[in-house]
Amino acid sequence: MRERRKLTLRARVAVLSALGVALAVVVVSLAGWWLMHGRMYDHLDRQVRAQTAEAARAATPEDALRLLHSVDELPDNWSDGDVPDDAAQLLVQVGPPPPVVVRFLDNRGDVVAATAGAAWLGPVGSSAAAVAESGTGEDLDDAGPDDETVYRVHTAPRDGGAIQVGSRVIGIEGTLDDLRVLLTWIGLAGAALAGVVGWGVARTGLRPVHRLTGAVETVAETQDLDSSIPVTGRDEIARLATAVNHLLTALAASKAAQQQLVQDAGHELRTPLTSLRTNVELLRYADAQQGSGKVLAPDDRARLLRDLGIQAEELTTLTTELVELAAENTDPEPFGPLDLADVVHGAVIRARARWPQVVFAVSATPASLTGQPGGLSRVVLNLLDNAAKWSPPGGTVRVRLSTTDGQAELTVTDEGPGISEQDRPKVFERFYRATAARSMPGSGLGLAIVAQIVRTHAGSVVVGTASGGGAELRVRLPADHAS
Template sequence: MRLRGLGRRKLTLRARVAVLSALGVALAVVVVSLAGWWLMHGRMYEDLDLRLSADAAQAVQATTPEEAARSLHVADELPDTWSDDDPPTEIQQLIRLAGLPPPVVVRFLDSRGHAVSAGAGAEWLGTVTSPAARVARSGTGQDLADAEAGDETVYRVLTTARPGGAVQVAARVTGIEGTLDDLRVLLTWIGLAGAALAGLVGWGVARAGLRPVDRLTGAVETVAETHDLDSSIPVAGHDEIARLATAVNHLLTALAASKAAQQQLVEDAAHELRTPLTSLRTNVELLTYAEQQLGSGRTLAPDDRARLLRDLGVQAEELTTLTTELVELAAENTDPEPFGPLDLADVVHSAVIRARARWPQVVFTVSATPASLTGQAGGLSRVVLNLLDNAAKWSPPGGTVRVRLSTTDGQAELTVTDEGPGIDEEDRPKVFERFYRATGARSMPGSGLGLAIVAQIVGTHAGSVVAGPAPDGGAELRVRLPPDRVS
């Protein structure tokens, strides 16, 4: 099976279309030819059987085979070199001398089924068959059979009862078989010619029809070689090729956007990593230098040493947080979590439990009603936890973070408010951008990726997230998710 599949793949699409066209036409021609041949075969033998019935009805009235032959006008069916005026005996002699089967043969049977008299050509009929003998013995009915010489059918024989026995009238079928043979040869040649013509026409049609595909393939290959994702493929018409070209253009646009986003992410990550790494390296060099000066009696003050170690811990924690969030952001792009049915209220309660353990100095209040939807459980858990972390970070010690989950207009709505300083109006549209940090937030720990991850996951769920002022001061972040989101 594998080898045959490889063989098919070696054929070009044009060749496959041509071969399939030829095979299709050949199959159609074979079916039509067989149907026509069998129809002609049946019609010719049906006419022959009707003629035999009429001849047998006349032959029953005759007293001898010769009289029956004269009544059937046997001489009319002989070649033109034989005279119609010749008596039957001379006709019989001519037939015997020529060694050819006569057109019609008449043979009489007695009541026991034995041949008692026969006209010219009776030797071609052979012995009397058992069904024919039963007709003669019973004196009723008919029997239709074929008389063969070797493997070739020579006569169609009809046996009909008559007083005192039966009469057999045999008509030669070599003319019918010859006509059918000629028809068979003709249909065979027609089929071969039709298949060859269909192959040529199929090749031409495939070549003309696939010309737009060739142009599209060339354009795609050019893009693959140049890596120019900003180029577009010309689209002409509204057929399937045009739709394919449009889809390829959309794909190129998506790839270009993804590449730009990836490059921007790398640049932003490099920028954000540079500051903590520089600070970390400086502190490590200071501690190393202080260790090297121990022999000279110059030592680092305990308070300065403790401050440097504390700064190292903070910087290491910032790097860890930044690395974790970068990995989560990349994972959402490359390996998305599958969607499934869930209750967002369960996700919220689970995230609040984790937030309380991470922020013991902040009070979390929860009001959640059941909200069933189809989504990513892990992704939505990160959304809720990032919102809680952001609110707790900006809340003062002993402050309260309020979490409310409800359904509005058929959508699940999650609201998280804090008691912090709030978000300036000009910063609200930008807080969900990667690495964006407002002026007042630059002194606070964080990477600027938490809310960007929230926006990305919510967008994956066809939802929305907005930032605004809380009714009692602070910031309010609101997420809306459709309940029937299916991936």
């Protein structure tokens, strides 16, 4: 089945503008029509009441009609087209309805005298008969054949019964019909004009959006993240363009960081791979020379194999840390409630197994917070590995966890040489290794991973000097209020 084509934004704006104006015109027209209807009938009701009061002084209906001067003041502009279809037979029998009709009723509500055209009023209603019988009150009602409104009839008490004065309303209804037609055409014209104006306004208003879209499409095609979109004005479109520029800047920074990571990783991988290749080629060469009697000494062979194991371990560590660093960016671990003390104790158990020659002294109080269990475990373990690596055999790595001012504070100190002042600002950079550390195993990523995960948890990590002269690394994380 063919998918139905959707309207463009410009067309939707034009259609919605037309519908909005049409709705407004309909509401205003209906309100105006009903207001006019009420005003005209209120005026007619006041007029017919005044006529009834004047006619009540007359002795006969004809005298009442002459008293009202109805022939002079209410000219008969009647035409056959004004008559409802259901009243055609009555028109033939009694002629057109006069402007004013007067009827006298007795005290039982029966008609005793009437002027010409009284047949148009129809039979006396029960409310009018009640006025005649009681001699009090009044009645104001519509009258005409077959439920058609031809007259507005007012009934008032008089001596011996009641008087009825009917004023013709067909002229009013004709005026209201003309007004209805006029308002309908005005509404249609207004809706059409609103559609045209809405189309123009949408075209003009969306022109900056089209320019912005074109600029974004150009960036997508060229992959040039360093380009920026021109921003003019201070309206919503300008804010959107500014936001897109900020997005391009962030993407460019992310792309540059990716490229830098690849370059740094390639540089760091090149050293162990070169060493591995050299040692492997040396072993192959030694094996190839066995036929000539040149045999590699067992101590040299054992040293080469030991170096190969160390280099393979360094390569494995570097690869693992690179994978962890990339996974932290692309597939972040979900946050959840945890006790940092449990994470610390678990990491210490693993560190003791990896560094049996170092003593780990732990002092941890419960610290509840919301975080990534795996990420925080890597933070603690990396800090412990770094401290153990620099501690001398038999040295002590002290781990202390406490909560202060709504923050969990983790401090790891060692008994090594410490970190020099010039190296402290750079120890958390990727692949950075101090001069004293270049002869030791490591990739320069451990503390960079620590800094990245701590930033993810809205925390901070700083480097200092322990009381014994070694390095001190302090991590602060926001703790839950319940802790």
